[in-house]
Amino acid sequence: MRRNAKGSGTIRQRKDGRWEARFTVxxxxxxxxxxxxxxxxxxxxxxxxxxxxxxxxxxxxxxxEPVKYSVKDWANIWxxxxxxxxxxxxxxxxTSYINNHIIAKIGAVKLVQLDAPIIQRxxxxxxxxxxxxxxxxxxxGILHSMLETxxxxxxxxxxSSSVCKxxxxxxxxxxxxxxxxxITFLNAIKGDAYETVYLVDLFTGLRQGEILGLxxxxxxxxxxxxxxxxxxxxxxHEYYFATLKNGKTxxxxxxxxxxxxxxxxxxxxxxxxxxxxxxxxxxxxxxxTNELGHHLTxxxxxKHFKRIxxxxxxxxxxxxxxxxxxAVAALQSGDDIKTVQENLGHHTAAFTLDxxxxxxxxxxxxxxxxxxxxxxxxKPE
Numbered sequence: 001m002r003r004n005a006k007g008s009g010t011i012r013q014r015k016d017g018r019w020e021a022r023f024t025v026x027x028x029x030x031x032x033x034x035x036x037x038x039x040x041x042x043x044x045x046x047x048x049x050x051x052x053x054x055x056x057x058x059x060x061x062x063x064x065e066p067v068k069y070s071v072k073d074w075a076n077i078w079x080x081x082x083x084x085x086x087x088x089x090x091x092x093x094x095t096s097y098i099n100n101h102i103i104a105k106i107g108a109v110k111l112v113q114l115d116a117p118i119i120q121r122x123x124x125x126x127x128x129x130x131x132x133x134x135x136x137x138x139x140x141g142i143l144h145s146m147l148e149t150x151x152x153x154x155x156x157x158x159x160s161s162s163v164c165k166x167x168x169x170x171x172x173x174x175x176x177x178x179x180x181x182x183i184t185f186l187n188a189i190k191g192d193a194y195e196t197v198y199l200v201d202l203f204t205g206l207r208q209g210e211i212l213g214l215x216x217x218x219x220x221x222x223x224x225x226x227x228x229x230x231x232x233x234x235x236x237h238e239y240y241f242a243t244l245k246n247g248k249t250x251x252x253x254x255x256x257x258x259x260x261x262x263x264x265x266x267x268x269x270x271x272x273x274x275x276x277x278x279x280x281x282x283x284x285x286x287x288x289t290n291e292l293g294h295h296l297t298x299x300x301x302x303k304h305f306k307r308i309x310x311x312x313x314x315x316x317x318x319x320x321x322x323x324x325x326x327a328v329a330a331l332q333s334g335d336d337i338k339t340v341q342e343n344l345g346h347h348t349a350a351f352t353l354d355x356x357x358x359x360x361x362x363x364x365x366x367x368x369x370x371x372x373x374x375x376x377x378x379k380p381e
Contacts, residue, residue, distance in 0.1 A: 010022050018041065073111070079095060116164055119164050174356070176327070188311065205330070331363065
């Protein structure tokens with residue numbers, strides 16, 4: 001056993017191999033005896049560092065008694081008090097990740113004892129159990145936020161998850177419709193109940209929740225623009241309007257063909273309302289509805305799309321691939337990356353470039369080939 005440099009604590013190695021430091025935080029007012037606390041670590045150097053910090057805080061009068069919360073306790077407090085700004089669907093996902101993974105695996109660990117090695121083992125176990133790297137990253141994001149809040153309120157000194165390594169996420173290759181498949185798809189949806197939904201989505205690049213959440217106040221026929229400011233989401237069998245994915249509203253200038261399609265959609269709704277004999281119901285003024293004015297659902301639109309895709313020989317195609325098809329077509333048609341980014345509602349142009357970088361690389365090669373053709377045309381004999 002030895003005293004530390006300031007003489008306000010002692011360090012010793014325990015029989016179990018761990019190192020322990022004891023330091024005085026004050027005196028019991030009733031007995032006058034010293035009140036001592038212990039801290040532990042795997043090495044003498046680790047404990048010495050902790051001891052110096054604690055002793056400094058005692059001397060400065062900033063020392064706080066460590067909280068006795070477990071990870072489970074803090075997770076439940078954090079979910080209840082610090083997630084009030086989350087969308088219902090996001091909160092539902094957070095709750096599922098916390099209950100099924102964080103609390104299930106490390107919930108019993110004391111919050112103040114949750115160090116980087118414990119967290120790293122936790123992430124490694126998640127990966128070994130078969131969870132995808134993206135899911136592990138999502139769980140890390142939640143745990144990191146939990147611990148960051150705990151640091152800010154003074155419950156822990158540092159966010160140990162910051163130094164942990166995550167499994168590498170394999171970049172998913174986007175799959176826009178090839179030109180031949182696109183032509184086949186457009187022919188297949190002619191006269192279909194969801195034709196206008198697919199057509200508008202294909203040539204605006206809206207996310208599914210955004211297109212289903214369009215209301216007629218979003219459409220400016222005079223200017224030929226579409227204002228996207230919210231999306232339709234579902235939580236516990238209830239639909240509701242939510243803010244956009246990154247909270248960034250946007251205005252898209254529409255191709256004349258799409259303006260015409262939307263005018264036809266509005267005329268169709270008027271006709272349906274007149275034929276409905278008073279049972280038409282579209283209080284929210286949705287752009288896309290069924291014959292009775294009820295908004296379209298995500299599952300019905302997606303299942304219908306999958307059926308058409310299977311019938312034309314592209315069963316692996318997803319509704320989201322219409323968005324990718326729009327982006328690739330826009331870039332190949334000469335739109336600059338900033339315009340495409342704004343139309344897609346991406347947070348930054350860098351993100352758009354990262355997703356569709358292979359398209360721009362091919363465009364550069366095509367440009368070089370055209371330049372070579374030009375050079376050859378003007379080269380002297």
